[in-house]
Every structure is written in C-alpha cells, then in structure tokens.
Amino acid sequence: MRLTIISTPIGFLGSGKGGGVELTLNSLVSGLLKQNHSINIVAPNNSKLSESCSSAKLFTVEGHEQNSWQHQDYYTKTKISGGSIVNIMLEKALSLMKDCDAIINLAYDLQPICKTLEVDYPILHLISMGDESLEIRNIISKVYSSYPFNFAFHSKAQAADYPFIKEPIILGNGFELSRYTFQEKKDGPLAWVGRVAPEKGLEDAAYVASEIGEKLNVWGFIEDKDYASSIIESYPSGHICWKGYLQTNELQEQLGKCRALINTPKWNEAYGNVVVEAMACGVPVVAYKRGGPGEIIQHGKTGFLVKADDKESLLFYLKKISNINRSKCREWVENNASSDIFAQKVVSWLKRVIKEYK
Numbered sequence: 001m002r003l004t005i006i007s008t009p010i011g012f013l014g015s016g017k018g019g020g021v022e023l024t025l026n027s028l029v030s031g032l033l034k035q036n037h038s039i040n041i042v043a044p045n046n047s048k049l050s051e052s053c054s055s056a057k058l059f060t061v062e063g064h065e066q067n068s069w070q071h072q073d074y075y076t077k078t079k080i081s082g083g084s085i086v087n088i089m090l091e092k093a094l095s096l097m098k099d100c101d102a103i104i105n106l107a108y109d110l111q112p113i114c115k116t117l118e119v120d121y122p123i124l125h126l127i128s129m130g131d132e133s134l135e136i137r138n139i140i141s142k143v144y145s146s147y148p149f150n151f152a153f154h155s156k157a158q159a160a161d162y163p164f165i166k167e168p169i170i171l172g173n174g175f176e177l178s179r180y181t182f183q184e185k186k187d188g189p190l191a192w193v194g195r196v197a198p199e200k201g202l203e204d205a206a207y208v209a210s211e212i213g214e215k216l217n218v219w220g221f222i223e224d225k226d227y228a229s230s231i232i233e234s235y236p237s238g239h240i241c242w243k244g245y246l247q248t249n250e251l252q253e254q255l256g257k258c259r260a261l262i263n264t265p266k267w268n269e270a271y272g273n274v275v276v277e278a279m280a281c282g283v284p285v286v287a288y289k290r291g292g293p294g295e296i297i298q299h300g301k302t303g304f305l306v307k308a309d310d311k312e313s314l315l316f317y318l319k320k321i322s323n324i325n326r327s328k329c330r331e332w333v334e335n336n337a338s339s340d341i342f343a344q345k346v347v348s349w350l351k352r353v354i355k356e357y358k
C-alpha cells in the first residue's frame with residue numbers, strides 16, 4: 001500500500017512535546033516499511049525520524065503551533081484558523097492523495113476527522129487520547145455514525161471514554177525491539193518517565209520514593225514548569241534527579257539499569273508507552289490501574305497494578321518488586337507489542353476500511 005501518515009501537531013518529531021505519538025509514528029512506519037509498504041509522513045518543521053524510517057518520505061510544514069487539548073478546558077470551542085499547523089499538515093496530506101491508498105491520521109484534532117465526511121477516499125484515525133475535549137468527542141461521534149471502521153484506539157479503557165463506539169477496534173501499540181536492550185540487574189534505582197505535566201501524576205511517584213528513602217530518577221520533557229517546581233519544593237533538594245529528555249537509545253540504556261518504573265497516571269492513559277519501554281528493557285512496573293497500563297501489566301508477573309491514586313498500595317508493592325522475573329517483562333513485549341505485530345494489526349485495519357470505499 002501507499003500510505004500517508006499525519007503526525008501530531010503538538011511539537012515536531014523529536015521534541016518530546018508530542019508525547020507517545022512521536023514514538024508510535026516511528027515504530028508504525030518502521031513496521032510498515034518492513035512489509036514493503038510505501039510511506040509518506042507529514043509533520044511539523046524540524047521533525048526527524050528514527051534511522052529505521054529512512055526510506056519513508058518526510059514532508060515537513062510550517063504553521064501556528066497549538067496547545068495540547070488536555071491542558072485546555074474540556075468545553076473550549078476552537079477557532080479554526082487556516083494557518084494552524086494541523087490544517088497545513090492536512091492540506092499537504094490531501095495533496096499527496098492522488099498517489100495514495102489511504103491517510104492515517106495520528107493528530108487528535110478536529111479538522112482531519114471532519115475531512116473524513118468531505119472526501120471519498122479513506123482517512124483513518126488512530127485516536128491517541130481519551131475524552132479530553134467535548135468538541136472532539138462530538139466530531140468523532142458524528143463521523144463514526146457514517147464511518148464506523150475509520151476509528152481505532154490503543155486500549156479498551158481508552159475506547160471506553162467514547163461509549164457510542166460499539167465494537168472498538170483496539171490496536172495496542174508497537175515498539176522496535178532491536179532498539180531496547182534487556183538488562184538483568186535487579187538492584188538499580190527507581191525510575192519515572194513521562195511528560196512532566198499534571199495528568200502524569202509525578203507527585204505520587206515522588207511520594208513513594210521518599211517513603212522508601214530513595215531518590216527518584218525522572219526522564220522526560222518538562223511541559224509544565226510550575227507543576228515541576230511545585231513538586232521540587234515539596235521535597236528536600238536532590239530528591240528528584242532530573243535526567244532530561246533523552247532520545248530512545250540513551251533513555252533505554254539508562255532506564256534498563258533501574259529496578260522499577262513507577263507509573264502514576266491521573267488521567268485515563270490511552271496506552272502508556274513508557275510502561276512497555278521499561279518492560280522491553282526488563283524493568284518491571286508498579287502502576288495505577290487506570291487506562292492502558294491496566295491492560296499491559298500482568299499483576300504479580302510483569303509488575304504490579306494498584307487501585308488508582310492509592311499511594312500506600314503503590315508503596316506496598318514497590319517493596320515487592322524484586323519478586324518479579326525481569327525476563328517475563330521482555331517476553332510480554334516480544335509477544336504482544338513489537339512494531340511488527342503492531343504494523344500487522346494496522347494493515348488489517350487498513351484493508352478493512354479500504355474495502356468499504358471500493
């Protein structure tokens with residue numbers, strides 16, 4: 001197939017601002033290329049792809065940056081501006097359509113979803129977040145009633161945020177396993193990885209690390225500086241070791257040395273890439289049972305799941321983390337979330353949708 005993928009409008013690929021979508025795009029493209037599909041990617045200026053995507057065609061465009069939906073009021077009404085980056089990416093993708101079989105949209109945004117109703121070729125939407133905007137929920141609902149197969153989700157818990165979707169297509173996510181090295185060592189430090197923003201709940205991980213009397217290593221893009229400062233101020237200096245935002249090869253190398261990843265989402269986490277990345281390195285995860293992590297971690301086998309927001313349970317199970325056999329974590333990723341498995345699921349989805357248009 002010849003496919004065009006629209007990237008997230010939140011930040012360029014490689015910036016960290018786009019969160020998990022950046023990695024999802026790279027592993028999806030890498031998996032599709034291995035199956036000999038031909039891929040165009042439309043993304044904001046300065047975007048860079050991972051090495052394994054070098055035979056894809058990258059088209060970068062310039063436009064007005066926008067705020068992430070989850071940091072705006074749920075009831076916000078958008079003023080659609082022609083200069084917005086998502087509009088410009090969409091126009092570019094549409095201009096490539098004459099040589100393409102389908103567009104896969106990874107942008108959680110109105111315009112690409114609306115466009116599905118206006119054109120007679122397939123635009124498929126892999127929705128990257130739960131219900132974070134009434135406007136987006138309404139447009140998904142409207143388009144879904146005519147094009148029920150054009151939407152897919154990462155986890156059942158995420159799809160449940162859209163109850164009008166009757167039999168959601170769940171794709172999970174994919175990871176290029178050759179980029180992650182399994183590390184056996186069990187006695188390393190504690191890790192937390194993610195965008196530093198309130199929906200990620202870093203404060204709860206800082207609390208359990210402090211109760212256990214250890215520092216917490218934090219990797220990720222600091223999206224909300226005030227939020228980060230408020231956590232720093234709550235603990236003695238040095239309690240949080242800021243490791244910065246690293247590219248995958250460095251991140252996985254450092255993360256793999258850790259004894260556990262603490263994952264504390266405060267929102268309905270659509271998937272939770274960092275959970276699987278830790279597991280790919282052999283690092284077990286203690287997480288809130290909220291959203292995707294609840295479907296990824298096998299309690300007692302690859303980590304522990306605790307009631308959301310229950311910090312004392314988090315602490316209790318963190319102390320038991322050495323009971324987990326690290327090779328089981330890697331094994332789960334190999335069997336469930338490689339980029340090949342993910343690409344295969346996406347191809348089946350594409351075929352089903354393309355058939356509807358013939």
Ligand code: UDP
Pocket residue numbers: 016018019020021023024193194195219220221244245246247248251271272273274275277
């Ligand atoms: N990440 C990274 N370097 C870092 C920290 C995080 O590349 O130093 C990436 C990580 O690989 C993951 C993404 O940030 O793909 C976070 O995605 P996740 O699905 O966990 O959460 P989101 O940000 O999408 O809500």
